Amino acid sequence: MKQAWWKERVFYQIYPRSFLDTNDDGVGDLRGIIEKLDYLKSLGIGAIWLCPVYDSPNDDNGYDIRDYENIMAEFGTMADFDALLEGLHARDIKLVMDLVVNHSSDEHAWFNESRKAKDNPYRDYYIWRDGKDGNIPNNWASFFAPSAWKLDETTGQYYLHLFSEKQPDLNWENPVLREEVYAMVNRWFDRGVDGFRMDVINCIAKDEGLPDGSGSPNAAGCYAGRDCLCLGEAPFTSPEEGAKMLDEETGIFDMIFPFDLMEIDDGPNGKYDPVPWTLAKFKQIVNRWQTAAEHGWGSLFWSNHDQARAVSRFGCTDTEELRVRSAKMLAAAMHLLRGTPFVYQGEELGMTNTPFPDASAIRDIEGINALNEARISGRYDQIWKGILHKGRDHARTPMKWNASANAGFTTGEPWIMVNPNYVSINAAAEENDSDSVLNFYRKLIAIRNSSRTLQYGAYRPLCTEHTQLFAYERELDGETFMIVCNMSGERVSLPEELHGQVVLSNCEHTEVGVFAPYEARVLRKI
Numbered sequence: 445m446k447q448a449w450w451k452e453r454v455f456y457q458i459y460p461r462s463f464l465d466t467n468d469d470g471v472g473d474l475r476g477i478i479e480k481l482d483y484l485k486s487l488g489i490g491a492i493w494l495c496p497v498y499d500s501p502n503d504d505n506g507y508d509i510r511d512y513e514n515i516m517a518e519f520g521t522m523a524d525f526d527a528l529l530e531g532l533h534a535r536d537i538k539l540v541m542d543l544v545v546n547h548s549s550d551e552h553a554w555f556n557e558s559r560k561a562k563d564n565p566y567r568d569y570y571i572w573r574d575g576k577d578g579n580i581p582n583n584w585a586s587f588f589a590p591s592a593w594k595l596d597e598t599t600g601q602y603y604l605h606l607f608s609e610k611q612p613d614l615n616w617e618n619p620v621l622r623e624e625v626y627a628m629v630n631r632w633f634d635r636g637v638d639g640f641r642m643d644v645i646n647c648i649a650k651d652e653g654l655p656d657g658s659g660s661p662n663a664a665g666c667y668a669g670r671d672c673l674c675l676g677e678a679p680f681t682s683p684e685e686g687a688k689m690l691d692e693e694t695g696i697f698d699m700i701f702p703f704d705l706m707e708i709d710d711g712p713n714g715k716y717d718p719v720p721w722t723l724a725k726f727k728q729i730v731n732r733w734q735t736a737a738e739h740g741w742g743s744l745f746w747s748n749h750d751q752a753r754a755v756s757r758f759g760c761t762d763t764e765e766l767r768v769r770s771a772k773m774l775a776a777a778m779h780l781l782r783g784t785p786f787v788y789q790g791e792e793l794g795m796t797n798t799p800f801p802d803a804s805a806i807r808d809i810e811g812i813n814a815l816n817e818a819r820i821s822g823r824y825d826q827i828w829k830g831i832l833h834k835g836r837d838h839a840r841t842p843m844k845w846n847a848s849a850n851a852g853f854t855t856g857e858p859w860i861m862v863n864p865n866y867v868s869i870n871a872a873a874e875e876n877d878s879d880s881v882l883n884f885y886r887k888l889i890a891i892r893n894s895s896r897t898l899q900y901g902a903y904r905p906l907c908t909e910h911t912q913l914f915a916y917e918r919e920l921d922g923e924t925f926m927i928v929c930n931m932s933g934e935r936v937s938l939p940e941e942l943h944g945q946v947v948l949s950n951c952e953h954t955e956v957g958v959f960a961p962y963e964a965r966v967l968r969k970i
């Protein structure tokens with residue numbers, strides 16, 4: 445197995461809008477991240493994935509980019525960006541940017557030109573089609589709207605938008621567009637960034653009724669010779685397809701984010717129709733992806749800026765004690781699998797879902813559109829319940845720094861509500877509590893940072909049929925760790941083969957041979 449910096453480091457994902465505001469406008473900013481560099485370093489993380497900070501009208505919070513080579517004014521300046529990069533590098537933390545090139549903003553200069561006339565030189569940067577019989581070109585749905593097509597009056601043609609109307613899809617069949625993107629990416633590399641997380645990158649090639657192009661679009665085409673991470677966000681990808689993408693010799697990505705786990709509780713009507721997840725299905729997903737990444741490398745995450753809070757969704761928040769214990773258990777279960785762990789901001793505090801009082805508290809375009817449609821279709825109550833359970837805004841309420849007003853996130857009016865439980869759950873309180881979720885993350889990350897076995901060792905599932913325990917081992921050169929997690933709210937007796945020397949545990953008092961609800965142990969085999 446080839447060694448690489450991105451295999452050995454734990455990542456931390458930052459959603460800048462919600463991290464820390466330093467100029468009282470209620471919006472997080474780059475200076476806010478700079479202020480917290482020592483906090484980040486103290487976690488033991490070795491790389492940041494920074495959600496988009498490019499100039500954007502914020503229809504989808506920066507995932508609609510107006511200018512790929514400028515910083516969003518609300519977040520700061522290019523000088524702030526350079527200072528952030530320098531501050532990270534000075535602490536030996538890598539910076540991986542978010543690259544959104546499936547689409548741009550409809551306010552991007554390319555689109556302004558493109559929509560002007562059918563013979564505009566930029567026309568072919570986007571995907572334009574005539575209507576069919578006075579209607580939309582085909583029945584494609586958008587993720588954020590019923591149709592993926594929008595009629596543009598100027599030329600009477602429709603443009604494709606897989607996401608919102610303000611996110612027109614770029615045409616990757618156009619070689620000129622590709623070269624522009626490659627050149628832009630390379631300018632960021634020259635600036636010093638260490639890689640990209642490529643947004644919905646497996647959607648850039650369109651099929652069905654769209655013309656053949658020359659060769660298959662490949663956004664990884666600009667990495668040649670750089671020791672930079674190419675990480676593809678890849679929804680709708682099967683483990684078989686994933687294995688091909690990840691193959692260390694022939695694949696195009698160093699890592700991908702697949703979504704099977706994030707969809708584990710989708711019901712018949714999708715994400716806002718949640719059903720209980722099961723341990724059997726969880727194990728199946730983990731095993732399939734650990735196997736798929738055998739000749740490459742996996743990504744390990746419980747949540748991100750598009751998902752509900754991990755402990756509310758996969759752990760237990762019935763009591764404060766169980767919230768803390770199950771948040772730690774989830775961390776141990778995920779971080780020591782084979783692959784690179786990603787911590788989403790606030791996860792290290794065991795942050796929970798936010799009790800949004802009503803639709804006026806929702807800021808996410810996906811949620812807002814879903815509610816608007818639900819008003820028409822009569823499914824409002826169901827969708828609202830779904831949003832309370834799985835809405836993207838749960839991840840986006842502000843980071844909770846301390847018990848002062850607005851959790852110390854801002855002294856202004858926050859752009860989205862702060863979770864009221866900040867009074868007890870916040871970084872300052874956890875800093876001073878040796879048994880906090882925060883301090884458990886530090887221990888866990890330190891263990892992984894210092895063990896080649898936990899970084900590179902082979903994965904083998906244990907107790908595969910067990911209905912409460914999730915367990916696996918990692919082995920390298922004769923050293924073996926066993927990670928054993930009780931994913932249930934019941935006491936469980938420990939199978940004989942899982943006994944070993946305790947390296948880390950999430951319970952103050954461990955009982956030999958018995959696991960408390962949500963208990964986790966990392967054991968060294970003796």
Ligand code: ISL
Pocket residue numbers: 504507508544587607643644677679715749750810836
């Ligand atoms: O959030 C989702 C479902 O609720 C996902 O389907 C998500 O839309 C998909 O994973 C793509 O996400 C990425 O691209 C979107 C952006 O809104 C997301 O924030 C981003 O992570 C469009 O750029």
Ligand code: CA
Pocket residue numbers: 465466467468469470471472473518
């Ligand atoms: Ca600000």
